[in-house]
Amino acid sequence: MTTRVRSVVWHVAALAILVVLLYPVAWTIGASFTPSRDIVGNLELFPATPTGANYARAAEGIAGVSIWSFFRNSVVLAVLSVIGTVASSAMAGYAFARLRFRGRGLMFTMMIGTLLLPFHVMIIPQYIIFQRAGLIDTFVPLLIGKFLATEAFFVFLIVQFMRTLPRELDEAATIDGCGHLRLFWNIILPLSRPALITVSIFTFIWTWNDFLGPLLYLNSPENYPLPIALQAFIDQTTTSDYGAMIAMSLLALIPVLLFFLAFQRYLVEGVATSGMKG
Amino acid sequence: MTAGTSAGPALSRGLRPSAGPQQAGPGGRTRKSLRTDGPAGYFFLSPWILGMLLLTLGPMLASLYLSFTDYNLFTAPEWVGLQNYVDMFADQRWRQSVLVTLTYVVISAPLKLAVALAVAMLLARPRRSQGFYRSAFYAPSLIGASVSIAITWRALFSDDAAVDRVLTALGFPSGGWVGDPSRALMILVLLAVWQFGAPMVIFLAGLKQIPRELYEAAECDGAGPWRKFWSITLPTLSPVIFFNVLMETIGAFQAFTSAFVVSSGNGLGGPAGSTLFYTLYLYERGFQDFRMGYASAMAWMLLLAVGLVTAVLFRTSRSWVFYNDGSS
Numbered sequence: 296m297t298t299r300v301r302s303v304v305w306h307v308a309a310l311a312i313l314v315v316l317l318y319p320v321a322w323t324i325g326a327s328f329t330p331s332r333d334i335v336g337n338l339e340l341f342p343a344t345p346t347g348a349n350y351a352r353a354a355e356g357i358a359g360v361s362i363w364s365f366f367r368n369s370v371v372l373a374v375l376s377v378i379g380t381v382a383s384s385a386m387a388g389y390a391f392a393r394l395r396f397r398g399r400g401l402m403f404t405m406m407i408g409t410l411l412l413p414f415h416v417m418i419i420p421q422y423i424i425f426q427r428a429g430l431i432d433t434f435v436p437l438l439i440g441k442f443l444a445t446e447a448f449f450v451f452l453i454v455q456f457m458r459t460l461p462r463e464l465d466e467a468a469t470i471d472g473c474g475h476l477r478l479f480w481n482i483i484l485p486l487s488r489p490a491l492i493t494v495s496i497f498t499f500i501w502t503w504n505d506f507l508g509p510l511l512y513l514n515s516p517e518n519y520p521l522p523i524a525l526q527a528f529i530d531q532t533t534t535s536d537y538g539a540m541i542a543m544s545l546l547a548l549i550p551v552l553l554f555f556l557a558f559q560r561y562l563v564e565g566v567a568t569s570g571m572k573g
Numbered sequence: 574m575t576a577g578t579s580a581g582p583a584l585s586r587g588l589r590p591s592a593g594p595q596q597a598g599p600g601g602r603t604r605k606s607l608r609t610d611g612p613a614g615y616f617f618l619s620p621w622i623l624g625m626l627l628l629t630l631g632p633m634l635a636s637l638y639l640s641f642t643d644y645n646l647f648t649a650p651e652w653v654g655l656q657n658y659v660d661m662f663a664d665q666r667w668r669q670s671v672l673v674t675l676t677y678v679v680i681s682a683p684l685k686l687a688v689a690l691a692v693a694m695l696l697a698r699p700r701r702s703q704g705f706y707r708s709a710f711y712a713p714s715l716i717g718a719s720v721s722i723a724i725t726w727r728a729l730f731s732d733d734a735a736v737d738r739v740l741t742a743l744g745f746p747s748g749g750w751v752g753d754p755s756r757a758l759m760i761l762v763l764l765a766v767w768q769f770g771a772p773m774v775i776f777l778a779g780l781k782q783i784p785r786e787l788y789e790a791a792e793c794d795g796a797g798p799w800r801k802f803w804s805i806t807l808p809t810l811s812p813v814i815f816f817n818v819l820m821e822t823i824g825a826f827q828a829f830t831s832a833f834v835v836s837s838g839n840g841l842g843g844p845a846g847s848t849l850f851y852t853l854y855l856y857e858r859g860f861q862d863f864r865m866g867y868a869s870a871m872a873w874m875l876l877l878a879v880g881l882v883t884a885v886l887f888r889t890s891r892s893w894v895f896y897n898d899g900s901s
Contacts, residue, residue, distance in 0.1 A: 302700075305695070309696070312706075312710065313710070316713055316767065317709070319767070322729065322735065323721075323725045326728065334728065335728060335731050335733060335734045338735050338738060383624075386618070386620060386621070387621035390615075390617035390621075394610035394617065395609050396609055396610055396611045396613075396614030399614065402618070402621075402622075402625075406621070406625075411879070411883055412876070413823070413826065413827050413872075414827070415852055415872045415875055416632075416633055416875070416876045417628065417632040417636065419865050420633075420639065420869075421632050422859075423865070424632070426646065440628050443621065443623050443628060444620050444621040444624055445625075445629065450621065475610065475616075500715055503719075504716070506718075506720055506829070506833070510833075511860060522720040522830075525720045526720055526833075526834060529834070529837055529838070540724055541724065541725070544720070544721035544722075545721065547719070548716055548722075551715060551719070552716070555712055559711075559712075563707060563774055566714075566771055566775060567777065567778040568778070
């Protein structure tokens with residue numbers, strides 16, 4: 296085969312995969328503008344008679360709670376999670392990567408071990424603890440772990456990054472009279488920005504998509520983030536109002552898609568370098 | 574991540590079986606000194622330590638204790654010894670959930686990884702549009718676990734919906750998949766395979782590490798594409814393959830959201846229990862029936878299963894994973 300033919304074959308193959316992969320997303324976009332009764336069975340990506348009715352019904356929300364309330368809850372959860380995760384994981388990363396103290400090796404091994412630990416082993420006792428503490432139907436159970444660096448992937452990613460920063464920085468700073476707090480805050484943290492950005496984006500997206508946590512801990516619709524609201528919507532509309540459901544699904548996906556478009560380099564590089572799952 | 578010196582998934586090296594504490598441990602001990610940062614170390618690690626004790630180790634021990642009790646959240650736990658574990662094996666629905674989960678793990682993880690590797694090989698040749706495709710193929714991994722996509726999947730695979738119509742037009746009338754107990758699990762498998770992008774990106778990073786000279790030397794010796802794949806690509810990529818197999822298998826055991834959403838309307842894990850993932854049944858027992866003791870025992874069985882799979886993978890890896898630093 297000549298290089299030209301090879302190149303054409305390559306592009307055709309890549310394009311074919313792309314089309315198959317993106318079809319469901321494109322279909323969802325088209326379906327969200329299609330009258331509800333026509334959606335199932337519709338193959339086309341562009342509705343013959345586009346309508347905004349699905350979005351109008353989706354905006355009404357469920358149980359008298361509007362969709363904006365679900366959005367607000369999702370944003371609050373995601374933003375607080377990002378703050379907590381970045382702060383606590385950066386601290387842990389700094390300790391693991393650049394400080395020497397007894398028990399460091401053992402604790403690092405434990406952290407790596409939690410990567411393989413199914414979180415279902417913890418959910419029942421955690422639920423009991425939060426129930427005893429009267430924290431059911433609040434955001435606390437969903438956020439506290441983020442402030443305590445429980446996501447080992449992120450700690451690991453930051454450790455890996457901070458280890459690449461030259462040791463001489465610490466020595467120079469220490470000679471200049473810098474304590475650990477200032478060294479961390481003024482030198483290491485600013486230099487670790489790429490890793491912190493990667494962690495922030497992933498935390499935002501994972502929290503935004505998280506389903507099990509809110510499903511366990513939140514009962515009242517005014518506290519629901521979008522994924523639970525969507526599920527409640529399915530349960531409520533047994534007659535399958537696919538139109539409104541799909542419109543709402545798409546609204547819930549938009550922030551993730553925007554984040555992806557804006558930060559795809561950080562996301563893909565983050566996966567490639569750390570082995571983090573998407 | 575631009576300043577990272579390590580290309581390829583660092584974790585695949587961190588998790589390697591033969592890695593001693595020195596290799597797996599953090600912070601290269603570049604020079605010996607008497608300096609120790611004890612207080613500062615514990616200060617910076619304090620959130621992590623608290624989380625480890627309160628949210629991981631403590632709950633783990635608590636659930637181990639609860640697994641030997643009968644507990645409904647409202648009255649005190651009552652010690653029943655091994656009864657929960659014995660009951661489990663007699664429980665039809667539990668056995669069903671084990672079967673469904675194992676089927677899902679055994680089909681979805683290898684399929685997803687095979688697709689990921691094939692596409693990574695396709696993309697590995699440097700071309701101008703490589704970066705674009707890499708990002709585009711990765712995108713489903715970010716949204717695949719969301720309720721939104723599960724809803725889309727449900728709609729596409731419903732009775733007389735898109736997939737059914739295409740198959741009928743091609744001469745394979747299949748009916749809706751969502752309501753068909755023999756096909757519902759396949760929807761979830763396809764949804765998993767659709768997210769092949771994350772392992773693909775990891776494979777790509779690994780493929781880039783293979784020195785071109787190896788291929789050139791093989792070509793001089795007259796090796797064809799298959800021969801090069803079997804004798805060069807697979808062995809040199811084996812640490813990355815091992816890592817992906819481990820992570821995807823463990824991940825597949827814990828799938829939850831997609832089954833929850835796709836089956837809703839047909840009863841949890843429906844139709845006819847065909848999508849009753851282990852995690853779904855654990856949820857049902859713990860949070861719908863409030864049988865917290867039984868659910869804790871289930872959680873520990875899951876932990877044992879995942880631990881067993883991990884141990885087996887690590888053990889067999891000695892014979893098929895090659896590290897390029899002489900320690901094989």
